[in-house]
Amino acid sequence: MSKVETILSQLKDVAANPKKALADYKAETGKGAVGIMPIYAPEELVHATGYLPMGLWGAQGKQISQARTYLPPFACSIMQQIMELQCEGAYDELSAVLFSVPCDTLKCMSQKWKGTSPVIVFTHPQNRGLEAANKFLVTEYELVKKQLEHYLGVTITNADLEKSIAIYNENRAVMREFVEVAAAYPQVIDAVSRHAVFKARQFMLKEKHTELVKELIAEVKAMPVEPWNGKKVIVTGILLEPNELLEIFNEFGLAIVDDDLAQESRQIRVDVLDGEGGPLYRMAKAWQQMYGCSVATDTKKGRGKMLINKVAKTGADAVIIAMMKFCDPEEWDYPIMYREFEEKGIKNLMIEVDQEVTSFEQIKTRLQSFVEMM
Amino acid sequence: MYTMGVDVGSASSKVVILKDGKDIVAAETVQFGTGSTGPQKALEKAYEVSGLTREDMSFVVATGYGRFNFEGADKQVSEISCHAKGVFHLVPTARTIIDIGGQDAKAIRLDSKGGIKQFFMNDKCAAGTGRFLEVMARVLETTLDQMASLDELADEAAPISSTCTVFAESEVISQLSNGVNRNNIIRGVHLSVASRACGLAYRGGLEKDIVMTGGVAQNAGVVRAMESVLKKDVIVAPHPQTTGALGAALFAFEAAQKK
Numbered sequence: 001m002s003k004v005e006t007i008l009s010q011l012k013d014v015a016a017n018p019k020k021a022l023a024d025y026k027a028e029t030g031k032g033a034v035g036i037m038p039i040y041a042p043e044e045l046v047h048a049t050g051y052l053p054m055g056l057w058g059a060q061g062k063q064i065s066q067a068r069t070y071l072p073p074f075a076c077s078i079m080q081q082i083m084e085l086q087c088e089g090a091y092d093e094l095s096a097v098l099f100s101v102p103c104d105t106l107k108c109m110s111q112k113w114k115g116t117s118p119v120i121v122f123t124h125p126q127n128r129g130l131e132a133a134n135k136f137l138v139t140e141y142e143l144v145k146k147q148l149e150h151y152l153g154v155t156i157t158n159a160d161l162e163k164s165i166a167i168y169n170e171n172r173a174v175m176r177e178f179v180e181v182a183a184a185y186p187q188v189i190d191a192v193s194r195h196a197v198f199k200a201r202q203f204m205l206k207e208k209h210t211e212l213v214k215e216l217i218a219e220v221k222a223m224p225v226e227p228w229n230g231k232k233v234i235v236t237g238i239l240l241e242p243n244e245l246l247e248i249f250n251e252f253g254l255a256i257v258d259d260d261l262a263q264e265s266r267q268i269r270v271d272v273l274d275g276e277g278g279p280l281y282r283m284a285k286a287w288q289q290m291y292g293c294s295v296a297t298d299t300k301k302g303r304g305k306m307l308i309n310k311v312a313k314t315g316a317d318a319v320i321i322a323m324m325k326f327c328d329p330e331e332w333d334y335p336i337m338y339r340e341f342e343e344k345g346i347k348n349l350m351i352e353v354d355q356e357v358t359s360f361e362q363i364k365t366r367l368q369s370f371v372e373m374m
Numbered sequence: 375m376y377t378m379g380v381d382v383g384s385a386s387s388k389v390v391i392l393k394d395g396k397d398i399v400a401a402e403t404v405q406f407g408t409g410s411t412g413p414q415k416a417l418e419k420a421y422e423v424s425g426l427t428r429e430d431m432s433f434v435v436a437t438g439y440g441r442f443n444f445e446g447a448d449k450q451v452s453e454i455s456c457h458a459k460g461v462f463h464l465v466p467t468a469r470t471i472i473d474i475g476g477q478d479a480k481a482i483r484l485d486s487k488g489g490i491k492q493f494f495m496n497d498k499c500a501a502g503t504g505r506f507l508e509v510m511a512r513v514l515e516t517t518l519d520q521m522a523s524l525d526e527l528a529d530e531a532a533p534i535s536s537t538c539t540v541f542a543e544s545e546v547i548s549q550l551s552n553g554v555n556r557n558n559i560i561r562g563v564h565l566s567v568a569s570r571a572c573g574l575a576y577r578g579g580l581e582k583d584i585v586m587t588g589g590v591a592q593n594a595g596v597v598r599a600m601e602s603v604l605k606k607d608v609i610v611a612p613h614p615q616t617t618g619a620l621g622a623a624l625f626a627f628e629a630a631q632k633k
Binding site for chain 2: 170339342350361362366368369372373
């Protein structure tokens with residue numbers, strides 16, 4: 001097995017076995033984990049406690065049963081899965097759960113947590129142009145900090161937090177470089193591998209993840225760049241899972257040359273910048289810098305333009321919209337983006353992502369037709 | 375040179391054999407789809423009608439939901455591409471295709487050369503498809519081929535508000551028990567199917583000529599409903615159920631020429 005294959009296999013293992021990742025972390029450090037609900041959270045605060053921040057992005061192919069008691073069938077697919085897992089006690093091992101509420105479903109879900117872990121709910125201000133919004137978010141983060149300290153029995157110092165911010169900034173920068181490397185080497189980093197590298201960062205300490213990804217990048221970049229005979233696409237949406245779906249991308253020669261997925265590149269889009277006001281204030285300011293996301297209010301709706309720029313930058317042949325089933329914010333963005341793509345003559349395709357589904361024939365038909373169309 | 379297109383759908387199997395990419399020597403449909411004996415039976419019928427065998431085929435293209443499970447094809451092409459190819463061959467003025475099959479509905483926009491500009495498919499739901507009509511026909515104690523003529527006898531459309539097939543079935547049952555005229559319910563059912571399919575067509579933008587294909591296009595009641603929803607004329611493709619197989623046979627001809 002080559003070095004590249006070894007690293008990818010290691011990251012794929014972590015991505016596929018979060019339970020094991022948690023058990024290993026507990027055994028190694030004696031500390032537990034804090035769940036991070038989608039979509040954005042001040043993970044640096046959790047990292048500074050020494051607990052492992054673990055992303056909670058649902059599950060794939062789990063049949064929804066108990067969740068129906070609490071959620072209507074038209075609640076978004078990822079929340080259905082999370083509710084089902086809560087009901088099953090899958091998250092009870094977590095020492096706490098950090099819960100942001102940028103959409104209606106998350107807001108309602110935050111009020112009916114069915115697990116036993118304590119839940120820390122906080123709000124992102126949606127009027128993001130005001131200095132008052134930064135101050136508000138600092139207050140929210142102070143509450144998050146206080147509750148983390150209370151539930152985990154730790155103290156978070158500014159020095160700890162600064163160290164965590166630096167670790168996260170480095171990880172985000174390395175992942176942005178990884179995106180470019182994956183685009184240049186689709187023969188080496190296919191759609192499944194690319195996703196695994198992103199997903200593993202949800203279940204690992206970021207410094208360890210950074211180390212592995214840096215090594216991966218160095219190994220891949222040492223290889224010759226080969227021409228790609230397939231098509232190049234940019235994917236946008238909440239997430240693009242499971243591997244069976246990504247394997248269809250591989251089957252039809254679709255290389256993912258950039259993404260705007262909430263689970264992937266939106267997490268690494270903006271850094272916490274240096275400056276005045278202390279770490280919490282700078283973390284709050286990062287939320288104002290966030291752009292191109294359906295749950296971060298943008299009165300100018302720049303997401304379509306951002307994607308059009310990505311197409312120009314990467315030379316992508318098309319944009320694929322991975323629409324999370326029943327996700328209102330994403331559905332609202334779609335007609336605007338669609339019109340902009342059509343005006344610019346950018347080929348685009350919407351596929352529906354439903355985490356409960358185990359059959360992908362219809363998506364296969366759509367993707368095959370799309371490739372034939374291009 | 376003979377080429378063959380096999381469209382293995384969810385509810386039916388279609389086979390078209392072409393001579394020199396022009397003349398249809400067989401176009402057969404069997405009302406059983408993927409996973410059944412339908413594809414084999416459709417093949418046997420096509421061979422019988424044409425007097426040809428597999429050895430006579432220079433190239434075979436499979437399409438439809440079961441295209442990857444059909445053994446004996448040289449290539450698989452998606453049904454979107456095949457419908458576009460088949461329809462444009464039959465109706466070169468086609469710019470919008472609305473295809474309603476057994477379990478899915480599609481809207482395809484074509485350019486003036488027959489290339490696909492955009493397409494939309496329904497989500498994983500039987501509402502607005504042939505399956506929906508089958509369920510309704512059973513509840514209404516009629517058959518699919520009688521529905522169009524019963525629709526003609528209606529004086530108005532009974533509203534079918536539910537978009538879900540299961541809920542719509544309950545709605546139809548309660549309307550029947552309330553004494554609503556059966557023909558009016560049938561017209562309402564047709565309108566419901568048309569509204570769903572038109573929703574897809576609106577997404578991609580409507581451009582004339584609008585051509586309807588798929589098994590449901592054989593139901594004149596649905597076609598009339600489509601015209602009333604779109605407020606535009608709708609052309610039904612000749613042999614609307616076999617346009618996908620025809621497109622596949624045309625792709626097969628192109629591939630055979632390159633061999």
